[in-house]
Amino acid sequence: TQLASLPLTARLHPDVTQRCHRRCNAGAFLGVLNGSSQVKFGAIAAASFAVTGKRLRRRRAKAVAAASAAAVSAAAPSAAAIPDQGARQQQLVKTTPARSSFGTSWLSLLRDAWKPEALRGNWSPVHEECTDLHASVVAGAIPMDFPCGHFVQNGPNPRWVRPNAGYHPFEGDGMLHSVEFVREASSSDHAGGGGGGAGASASAGACGRTGIGVSGRSHDKCSVRYSNRWVRTAKWLAEDLVQQPLASGFFDGNVVRLGANALMNTSALLGGLPRLLSGAGSVAGGGSGTANTSVVQHAGKVLALQEGSKPIVVTLPHMDTEGPLQQSQSFTAHPKVCPVTKELMWFSYGNPAGLIYGVWDSDGHPVHQTVIPLPHSVMVHDIAVTRHHTVILDCPLELAPDLAKGEGPVHLNKDVPMRFGIMPRYGNGSDVRWYEVPGPGQMCFHVMNAYECSSGEIVVIGCAQPDVSIGDMNVQHSHMERLTEWRIDPRMDRVTERIVSNVPCDFPRVNEQLVGLPFRFGYAAAFDPNNQGTNVPKFIGITKHDVDSAVTQLWTPGEAIYVGEPVYVPRVGANPANEDDGYVLVHAHDERRKMSEIIILDAHNFGAGRLPVCRIELPRRVPYGFHVNWISTEA
Numbered sequence: 001t002q003l004a005s006l007p008l009t010a011r012l013h014p015d016v017t018q019r020c021h022r023r024c025n026a027g028a029f030l031g032v033l034n035g036s037s038q039v040k041f042g043a044i045a046a047a048s049f050a051v052t053g054k055r056l057r058r059r060r061a062k063a064v065a066a067a068s069a070a071a072v073s074a075a076a077p078s079a080a081a082i083p084d085q086g087a088r089q090q091q092l093v094k095t096t097p098a099r100s101s102f103g104t105s106w107l108s109l110l111r112d113a114w115k116p117e118a119l120r121g122n123w124s125p126v127h128e129e130c131t132d133l134h135a136s137v138v139a140g141a142i143p144m145d146f147p148c149g150h151f152v153q154n155g156p157n158p159r160w161v162r163p164n165a166g167y168h169p170f171e172g173d174g175m176l177h178s179v180e181f182v183r184e185a186s187s188s189d190h191a192g193g194g195g196g197g198a199g200a201s202a203s204a205g206a207c208g209r210t211g212i213g214v215s216g217r218s219h220d221k222c223s224v225r226y227s228n229r230w231v232r233t234a235k236w237l238a239e240d241l242v243q244q245p246l247a248s249g250f251f252d253g254n255v256v257r258l259g260a261n262a263l264m265n266t267s268a269l270l271g272g273l274p275r276l277l278s279g280a281g282s283v284a285g286g287g288s289g290t291a292n293t294s295v296v297q298h299a300g301k302v303l304a305l306q307e308g309s310k311p312i313v314v315t316l317p318h319m320d321t322e323g324p325l326q327q328s329q330s331f332t333a334h335p336k337v338c339p340v341t342k343e344l345m346w347f348s349y350g351n352p353a354g355l356i357y358g359v360w361d362s363d364g365h366p367v368h369q370t371v372i373p374l375p376h377s378v379m380v381h382d383i384a385v386t387r388h389h390t391v392i393l394d395c396p397l398e399l400a401p402d403l404a405k406g407e408g409p410v411h412l413n414k415d416v417p418m419r420f421g422i423m424p425r426y427g428n429g430s431d432v433r434w435y436e437v438p439g440p441g442q443m444c445f446h447v448m449n450a451y452e453c454s455s456g457e458i459v460v461i462g463c464a465q466p467d468v469s470i471g472d473m474n475v476q477h478s479h480m481e482r483l484t485e486w487r488i489d490p491r492m493d494r495v496t497e498r499i500v501s502n503v504p505c506d507f508p509r510v511n512e513q514l515v516g517l518p519f520r521f522g523y524a525a526a527f528d529p530n531n532q533g534t535n536v537p538k539f540i541g542i543t544k545h546d547v548d549s550a551v552t553q554l555w556t557p558g559e560a561i562y563v564g565e566p567v568y569v570p571r572v573g574a575n576p577a578n579e580d581d582g583y584v585l586v587h588a589h590d591e592r593r594k595m596s597e598i599i600i601l602d603a604h605n606f607g608a609g610r611l612p613v614c615r616i617e618l619p620r621r622v623p624y625g626f627h628v629n630w631i632s633t634e635a
Contacts (some may be wrong), residue, residue: 106163116167117535122562122589122596122624123169125157126228131318133619135179135224135598140614142181142222143583143600145571146207149632150316151179151585151598153564154295154304155625159230160245165261166252169473169536169626174231174292174304176319177587177622179598181207182223182633206572224598226618231304231312232321234286241279242272253471287312287324293333294627298344299364301325302631305333307381308350316631327366329356333627334446336385339513343367345390345425349380350399355392359425372421372429376400379410384450384460385425385516391450391460391488392421392432396441397468412468414440420488420495422458435488437495443468448483448508448522448545449515458488461522461547463506472535478527479504483545483552501552504529505543507565507627511579520548521580521603523566526556536624542566542586544606553607557599560591567630568603580604583613585630587622596622 108127112120119125156172183206207222230236239246246268249261269276276283289309296303303311303325310330313322328346335346342362349355351371358369372392377399384391396416401409418441421432447462464484469476483501505524525539541556542563557563563586570582584601600614 107161116161116165118167118169119158119161121591122594122621123536125159125161125172125623126175126621127159128620129227129229130620131227132180132225133227135226135616135618137224138597138615138617140600140612142207142224142614142616143571144206145573146181146222146583146600147569147572147632147634148181148183148207149569149630149634151181151567151569151628151630152295152302152319153177153587153622153625153628154291154293155623155627156290156292157230157623159236160239160248162245162248162261162264164257165245165249166254166257167249168251168471170292171247171251172290172292173236174233174290174306175228175623175625176231176295176304176314177228177625178226178317178319179616179618180225180227180317182225183207184221184223224616225317226620227318228620228622229314229319229321231291231314232286233291233312234283234288235290237279237283237286238272238276241275241283242268244268244272246272251471285323286321288330292626295629296335296337297629297631298335298337298360299342299362301364305331305335307332308348316633327364329358329369331356331358332381334382336383336515337512338385338387339515339517340387343425345383345385347380347383347392349378352377354429355380357390357392357429368426370428372423372432376416381445382447382462384447384462386450386452386458387516388425388452389458390423390425390427391458392423393444393447393462394419394421394434395443397443410468410470412441412443414442414466416441418442418444420460420486422488422490433490435490435493435495437486437497439497440466442466444484445474446506446508448524448547449510449519451516451518453518456490458490460486460488461500461508462486463508463524473537475531475534475537478506478537479529479532481506481527483508483522483524485547498550500547500550501543501545503543503552503554506537507539508545509565509567511568511570511582512630513570513576514579519579520546522547523568523584523603525563525565525586526554528562538562538624539564542584542601544580544584544603555601555606555608555610557588557612558590561588562591562624563588563599564625565628567628569630572634578604580606585628587625587628589622589624594621596620 107119107124154174154176156169157175158172161167235247246265252258287310289306291304291306291312293306302314302316304314305311308330310324310328312324315322331346331348335344337344344360347355347357353371354373356371359367361367379397379399380393383393395418396413398413399410401407418437420435423432442464444462444464450460452458463481465477465481467477468474481504482499483505485498485500487496504527508522508524510519510522522545524543526541526543528538528540531538539562541554544553566584566586568582569585574581580603582603584603586599588597588599596618598616599612602613
């Protein structure tokens with residue numbers, strides 16, 4: 001089944017046919033290794049690879065003869081054989097399957113019930129990279145004033161998972177999925193936003209100034225293209241060399257299985273040492289970690305980010321990996337970019353001395369760095385910035401086991417209050433003033449925004465949760481998560497707390513032009529209240545929050561359709577005084593049809609029951625991910 005998905009030339013390659021025979025016994029062995037419930041899978045895999053191997057050898061012999069005849073014919077090209085520019089663009093559309101036909105894609109052969117829960121359904125990885133595949137409008141129309149740019153999602157897509165290993169999405173290899181909106185001058189009819197290829201330019205101006213719908217006609221039409229790429233980290237490159245997992249099963253609650261996989265990882269590392277040494281140069285050029293969490297743009301560079309690793313530079317439009325940003329230190333996945341000065345503020349935790357904080361100027365050069373002492377080792381996943389200040393979130397999510405209470409290495413210590421540290425943007429650790437939040441300790445993984453008031457108060461809005469469960473990505477406590485406002489009053493030395501919305505939500509976003517500035521509207525992903533007892537979250541809709549009036553509107557796509565993090569995209573010619581003068585863009589996946597879509601919502605006319613402005617069906621399934629961003633290509 002897996003070989004059938006490969007191009008004919010790849011199926012006939014001698015390396016593939018030889019690998020079929022090697023996989024015969026490997027399939028049965030892995031089935032036994034995984035337990036009696038999966039012996040059947042091993043036997044089926046062994047049989048299928050054996051039969052397929054014999055067929056491929058026969059087909060290869062025929063294909064070699066056919067290829068020789070084709071080569072002779074190709075030696076005398078005719079005028080009709082020379083493709084025009086449109087055809088050349090179509091030829092640039094490609095898919096690149098993973099090098100190993102079994103080791104990387106055994107998941108596609110298993111029933112969901114046999115897989116780790118975090119690899120079931122749309123959390124299951126995809127196994128090929130695509131370039132410039134055309135996406136089709138299936139409902140509505142791309143707005144005439146929708147800008148050109150890239151809608152990019154980052155998330156876990158493990159290339160190598162050992163069948164007997166536990167798995168957590170935090171360990172999956174980062175894969176970027178780009179949906180590119182480009183404007184092309186054309187007078188031909190195209191249904192569904194098709195047409196256009198890799199060579200088309202994304203010139204300034206709206207994607208579809210005359211609009212293009214399911215059956216629309218446009219002389220300045222918008223083309224939507226889908227591409228995806230793994231981020232080539234050192235881990236990815238090393239495993240590509242040895243063609244097997246080297247770091248599988250690190251997040252596992254089963255101690256026996258964890259130990260067994262640690263031994264197998266070590267064995268694979270030692271066995272692959274000759275290949276690793278021969279390719280040491282390429283592996284060393286990759287960044288650390290998995291780069292699977294978020295993506296940001298700053299100073300003309302697009303950066304793939306993960307907790308505690310150097311940013312990895314990728315290039316658009318096809319997201320090829322350049323490598324780690326050399327002038328940067330390791331930092332988390334949530335730096336902040338000031339829309340006024342274009343400075344970037346970053347931070348990193350886990351240092352014994354405390355939190356490391358720094359500032360880059362608008363050209364991406366480091367201009368400031370300091371250490372902020374903390375009384376304990378905690379996870380600081382996000383910070384907030386205002387026009388002149390940086391706000392440090394000291395939540396008591398401690399990175400040390402509490403044996404007396406039976407707590408693991410990552411746990412929320414509710415006996416310690418949550419604190420906010422306020423410092424000037426270019427301040428030092430000694431300049432931080434701390435303010436405690438009344439009540440038991442709580443956690444805020446993601447901040448919506450913060451701003452300064454004329455009264456001197458600083459307001460921070462984020463998603464607060466009274467408890468944390470890392471193993472299931474907080475599914476157990478997701479129904480208690482609330483969008484919360486904290487008002488910090490330096491004169492009175494106090495923090496007041498207000499619930500902005502009772503709809504459980506996360507991944508909050510605002511109009512990026514208002515980061516650190518007073519704002520009114522924000523957007524977030526609403527948790528599925530029925531998704532309890534699982535290990536992975538699901539989001540049933542998108543919320544729009546009026547933080548002034550504490551009114552929340554919830555839009556849902558329909559039954560069995562789940563969404564990801566939303567992002568706000570201002571329309572071309574948007575009125576700066578109207579912060580919701582634009583669109584909300586979000587990934588959606590229909591679990592019944594097993595189809596992935598991009599949904600465009602009107603940010604101003606938002607609410608329950610409203611139809612999307614546009615639904616765009618993607619040519620490939622896009623697994624659930626973590627964070628998204630809009631990267632504009634407007635002039």
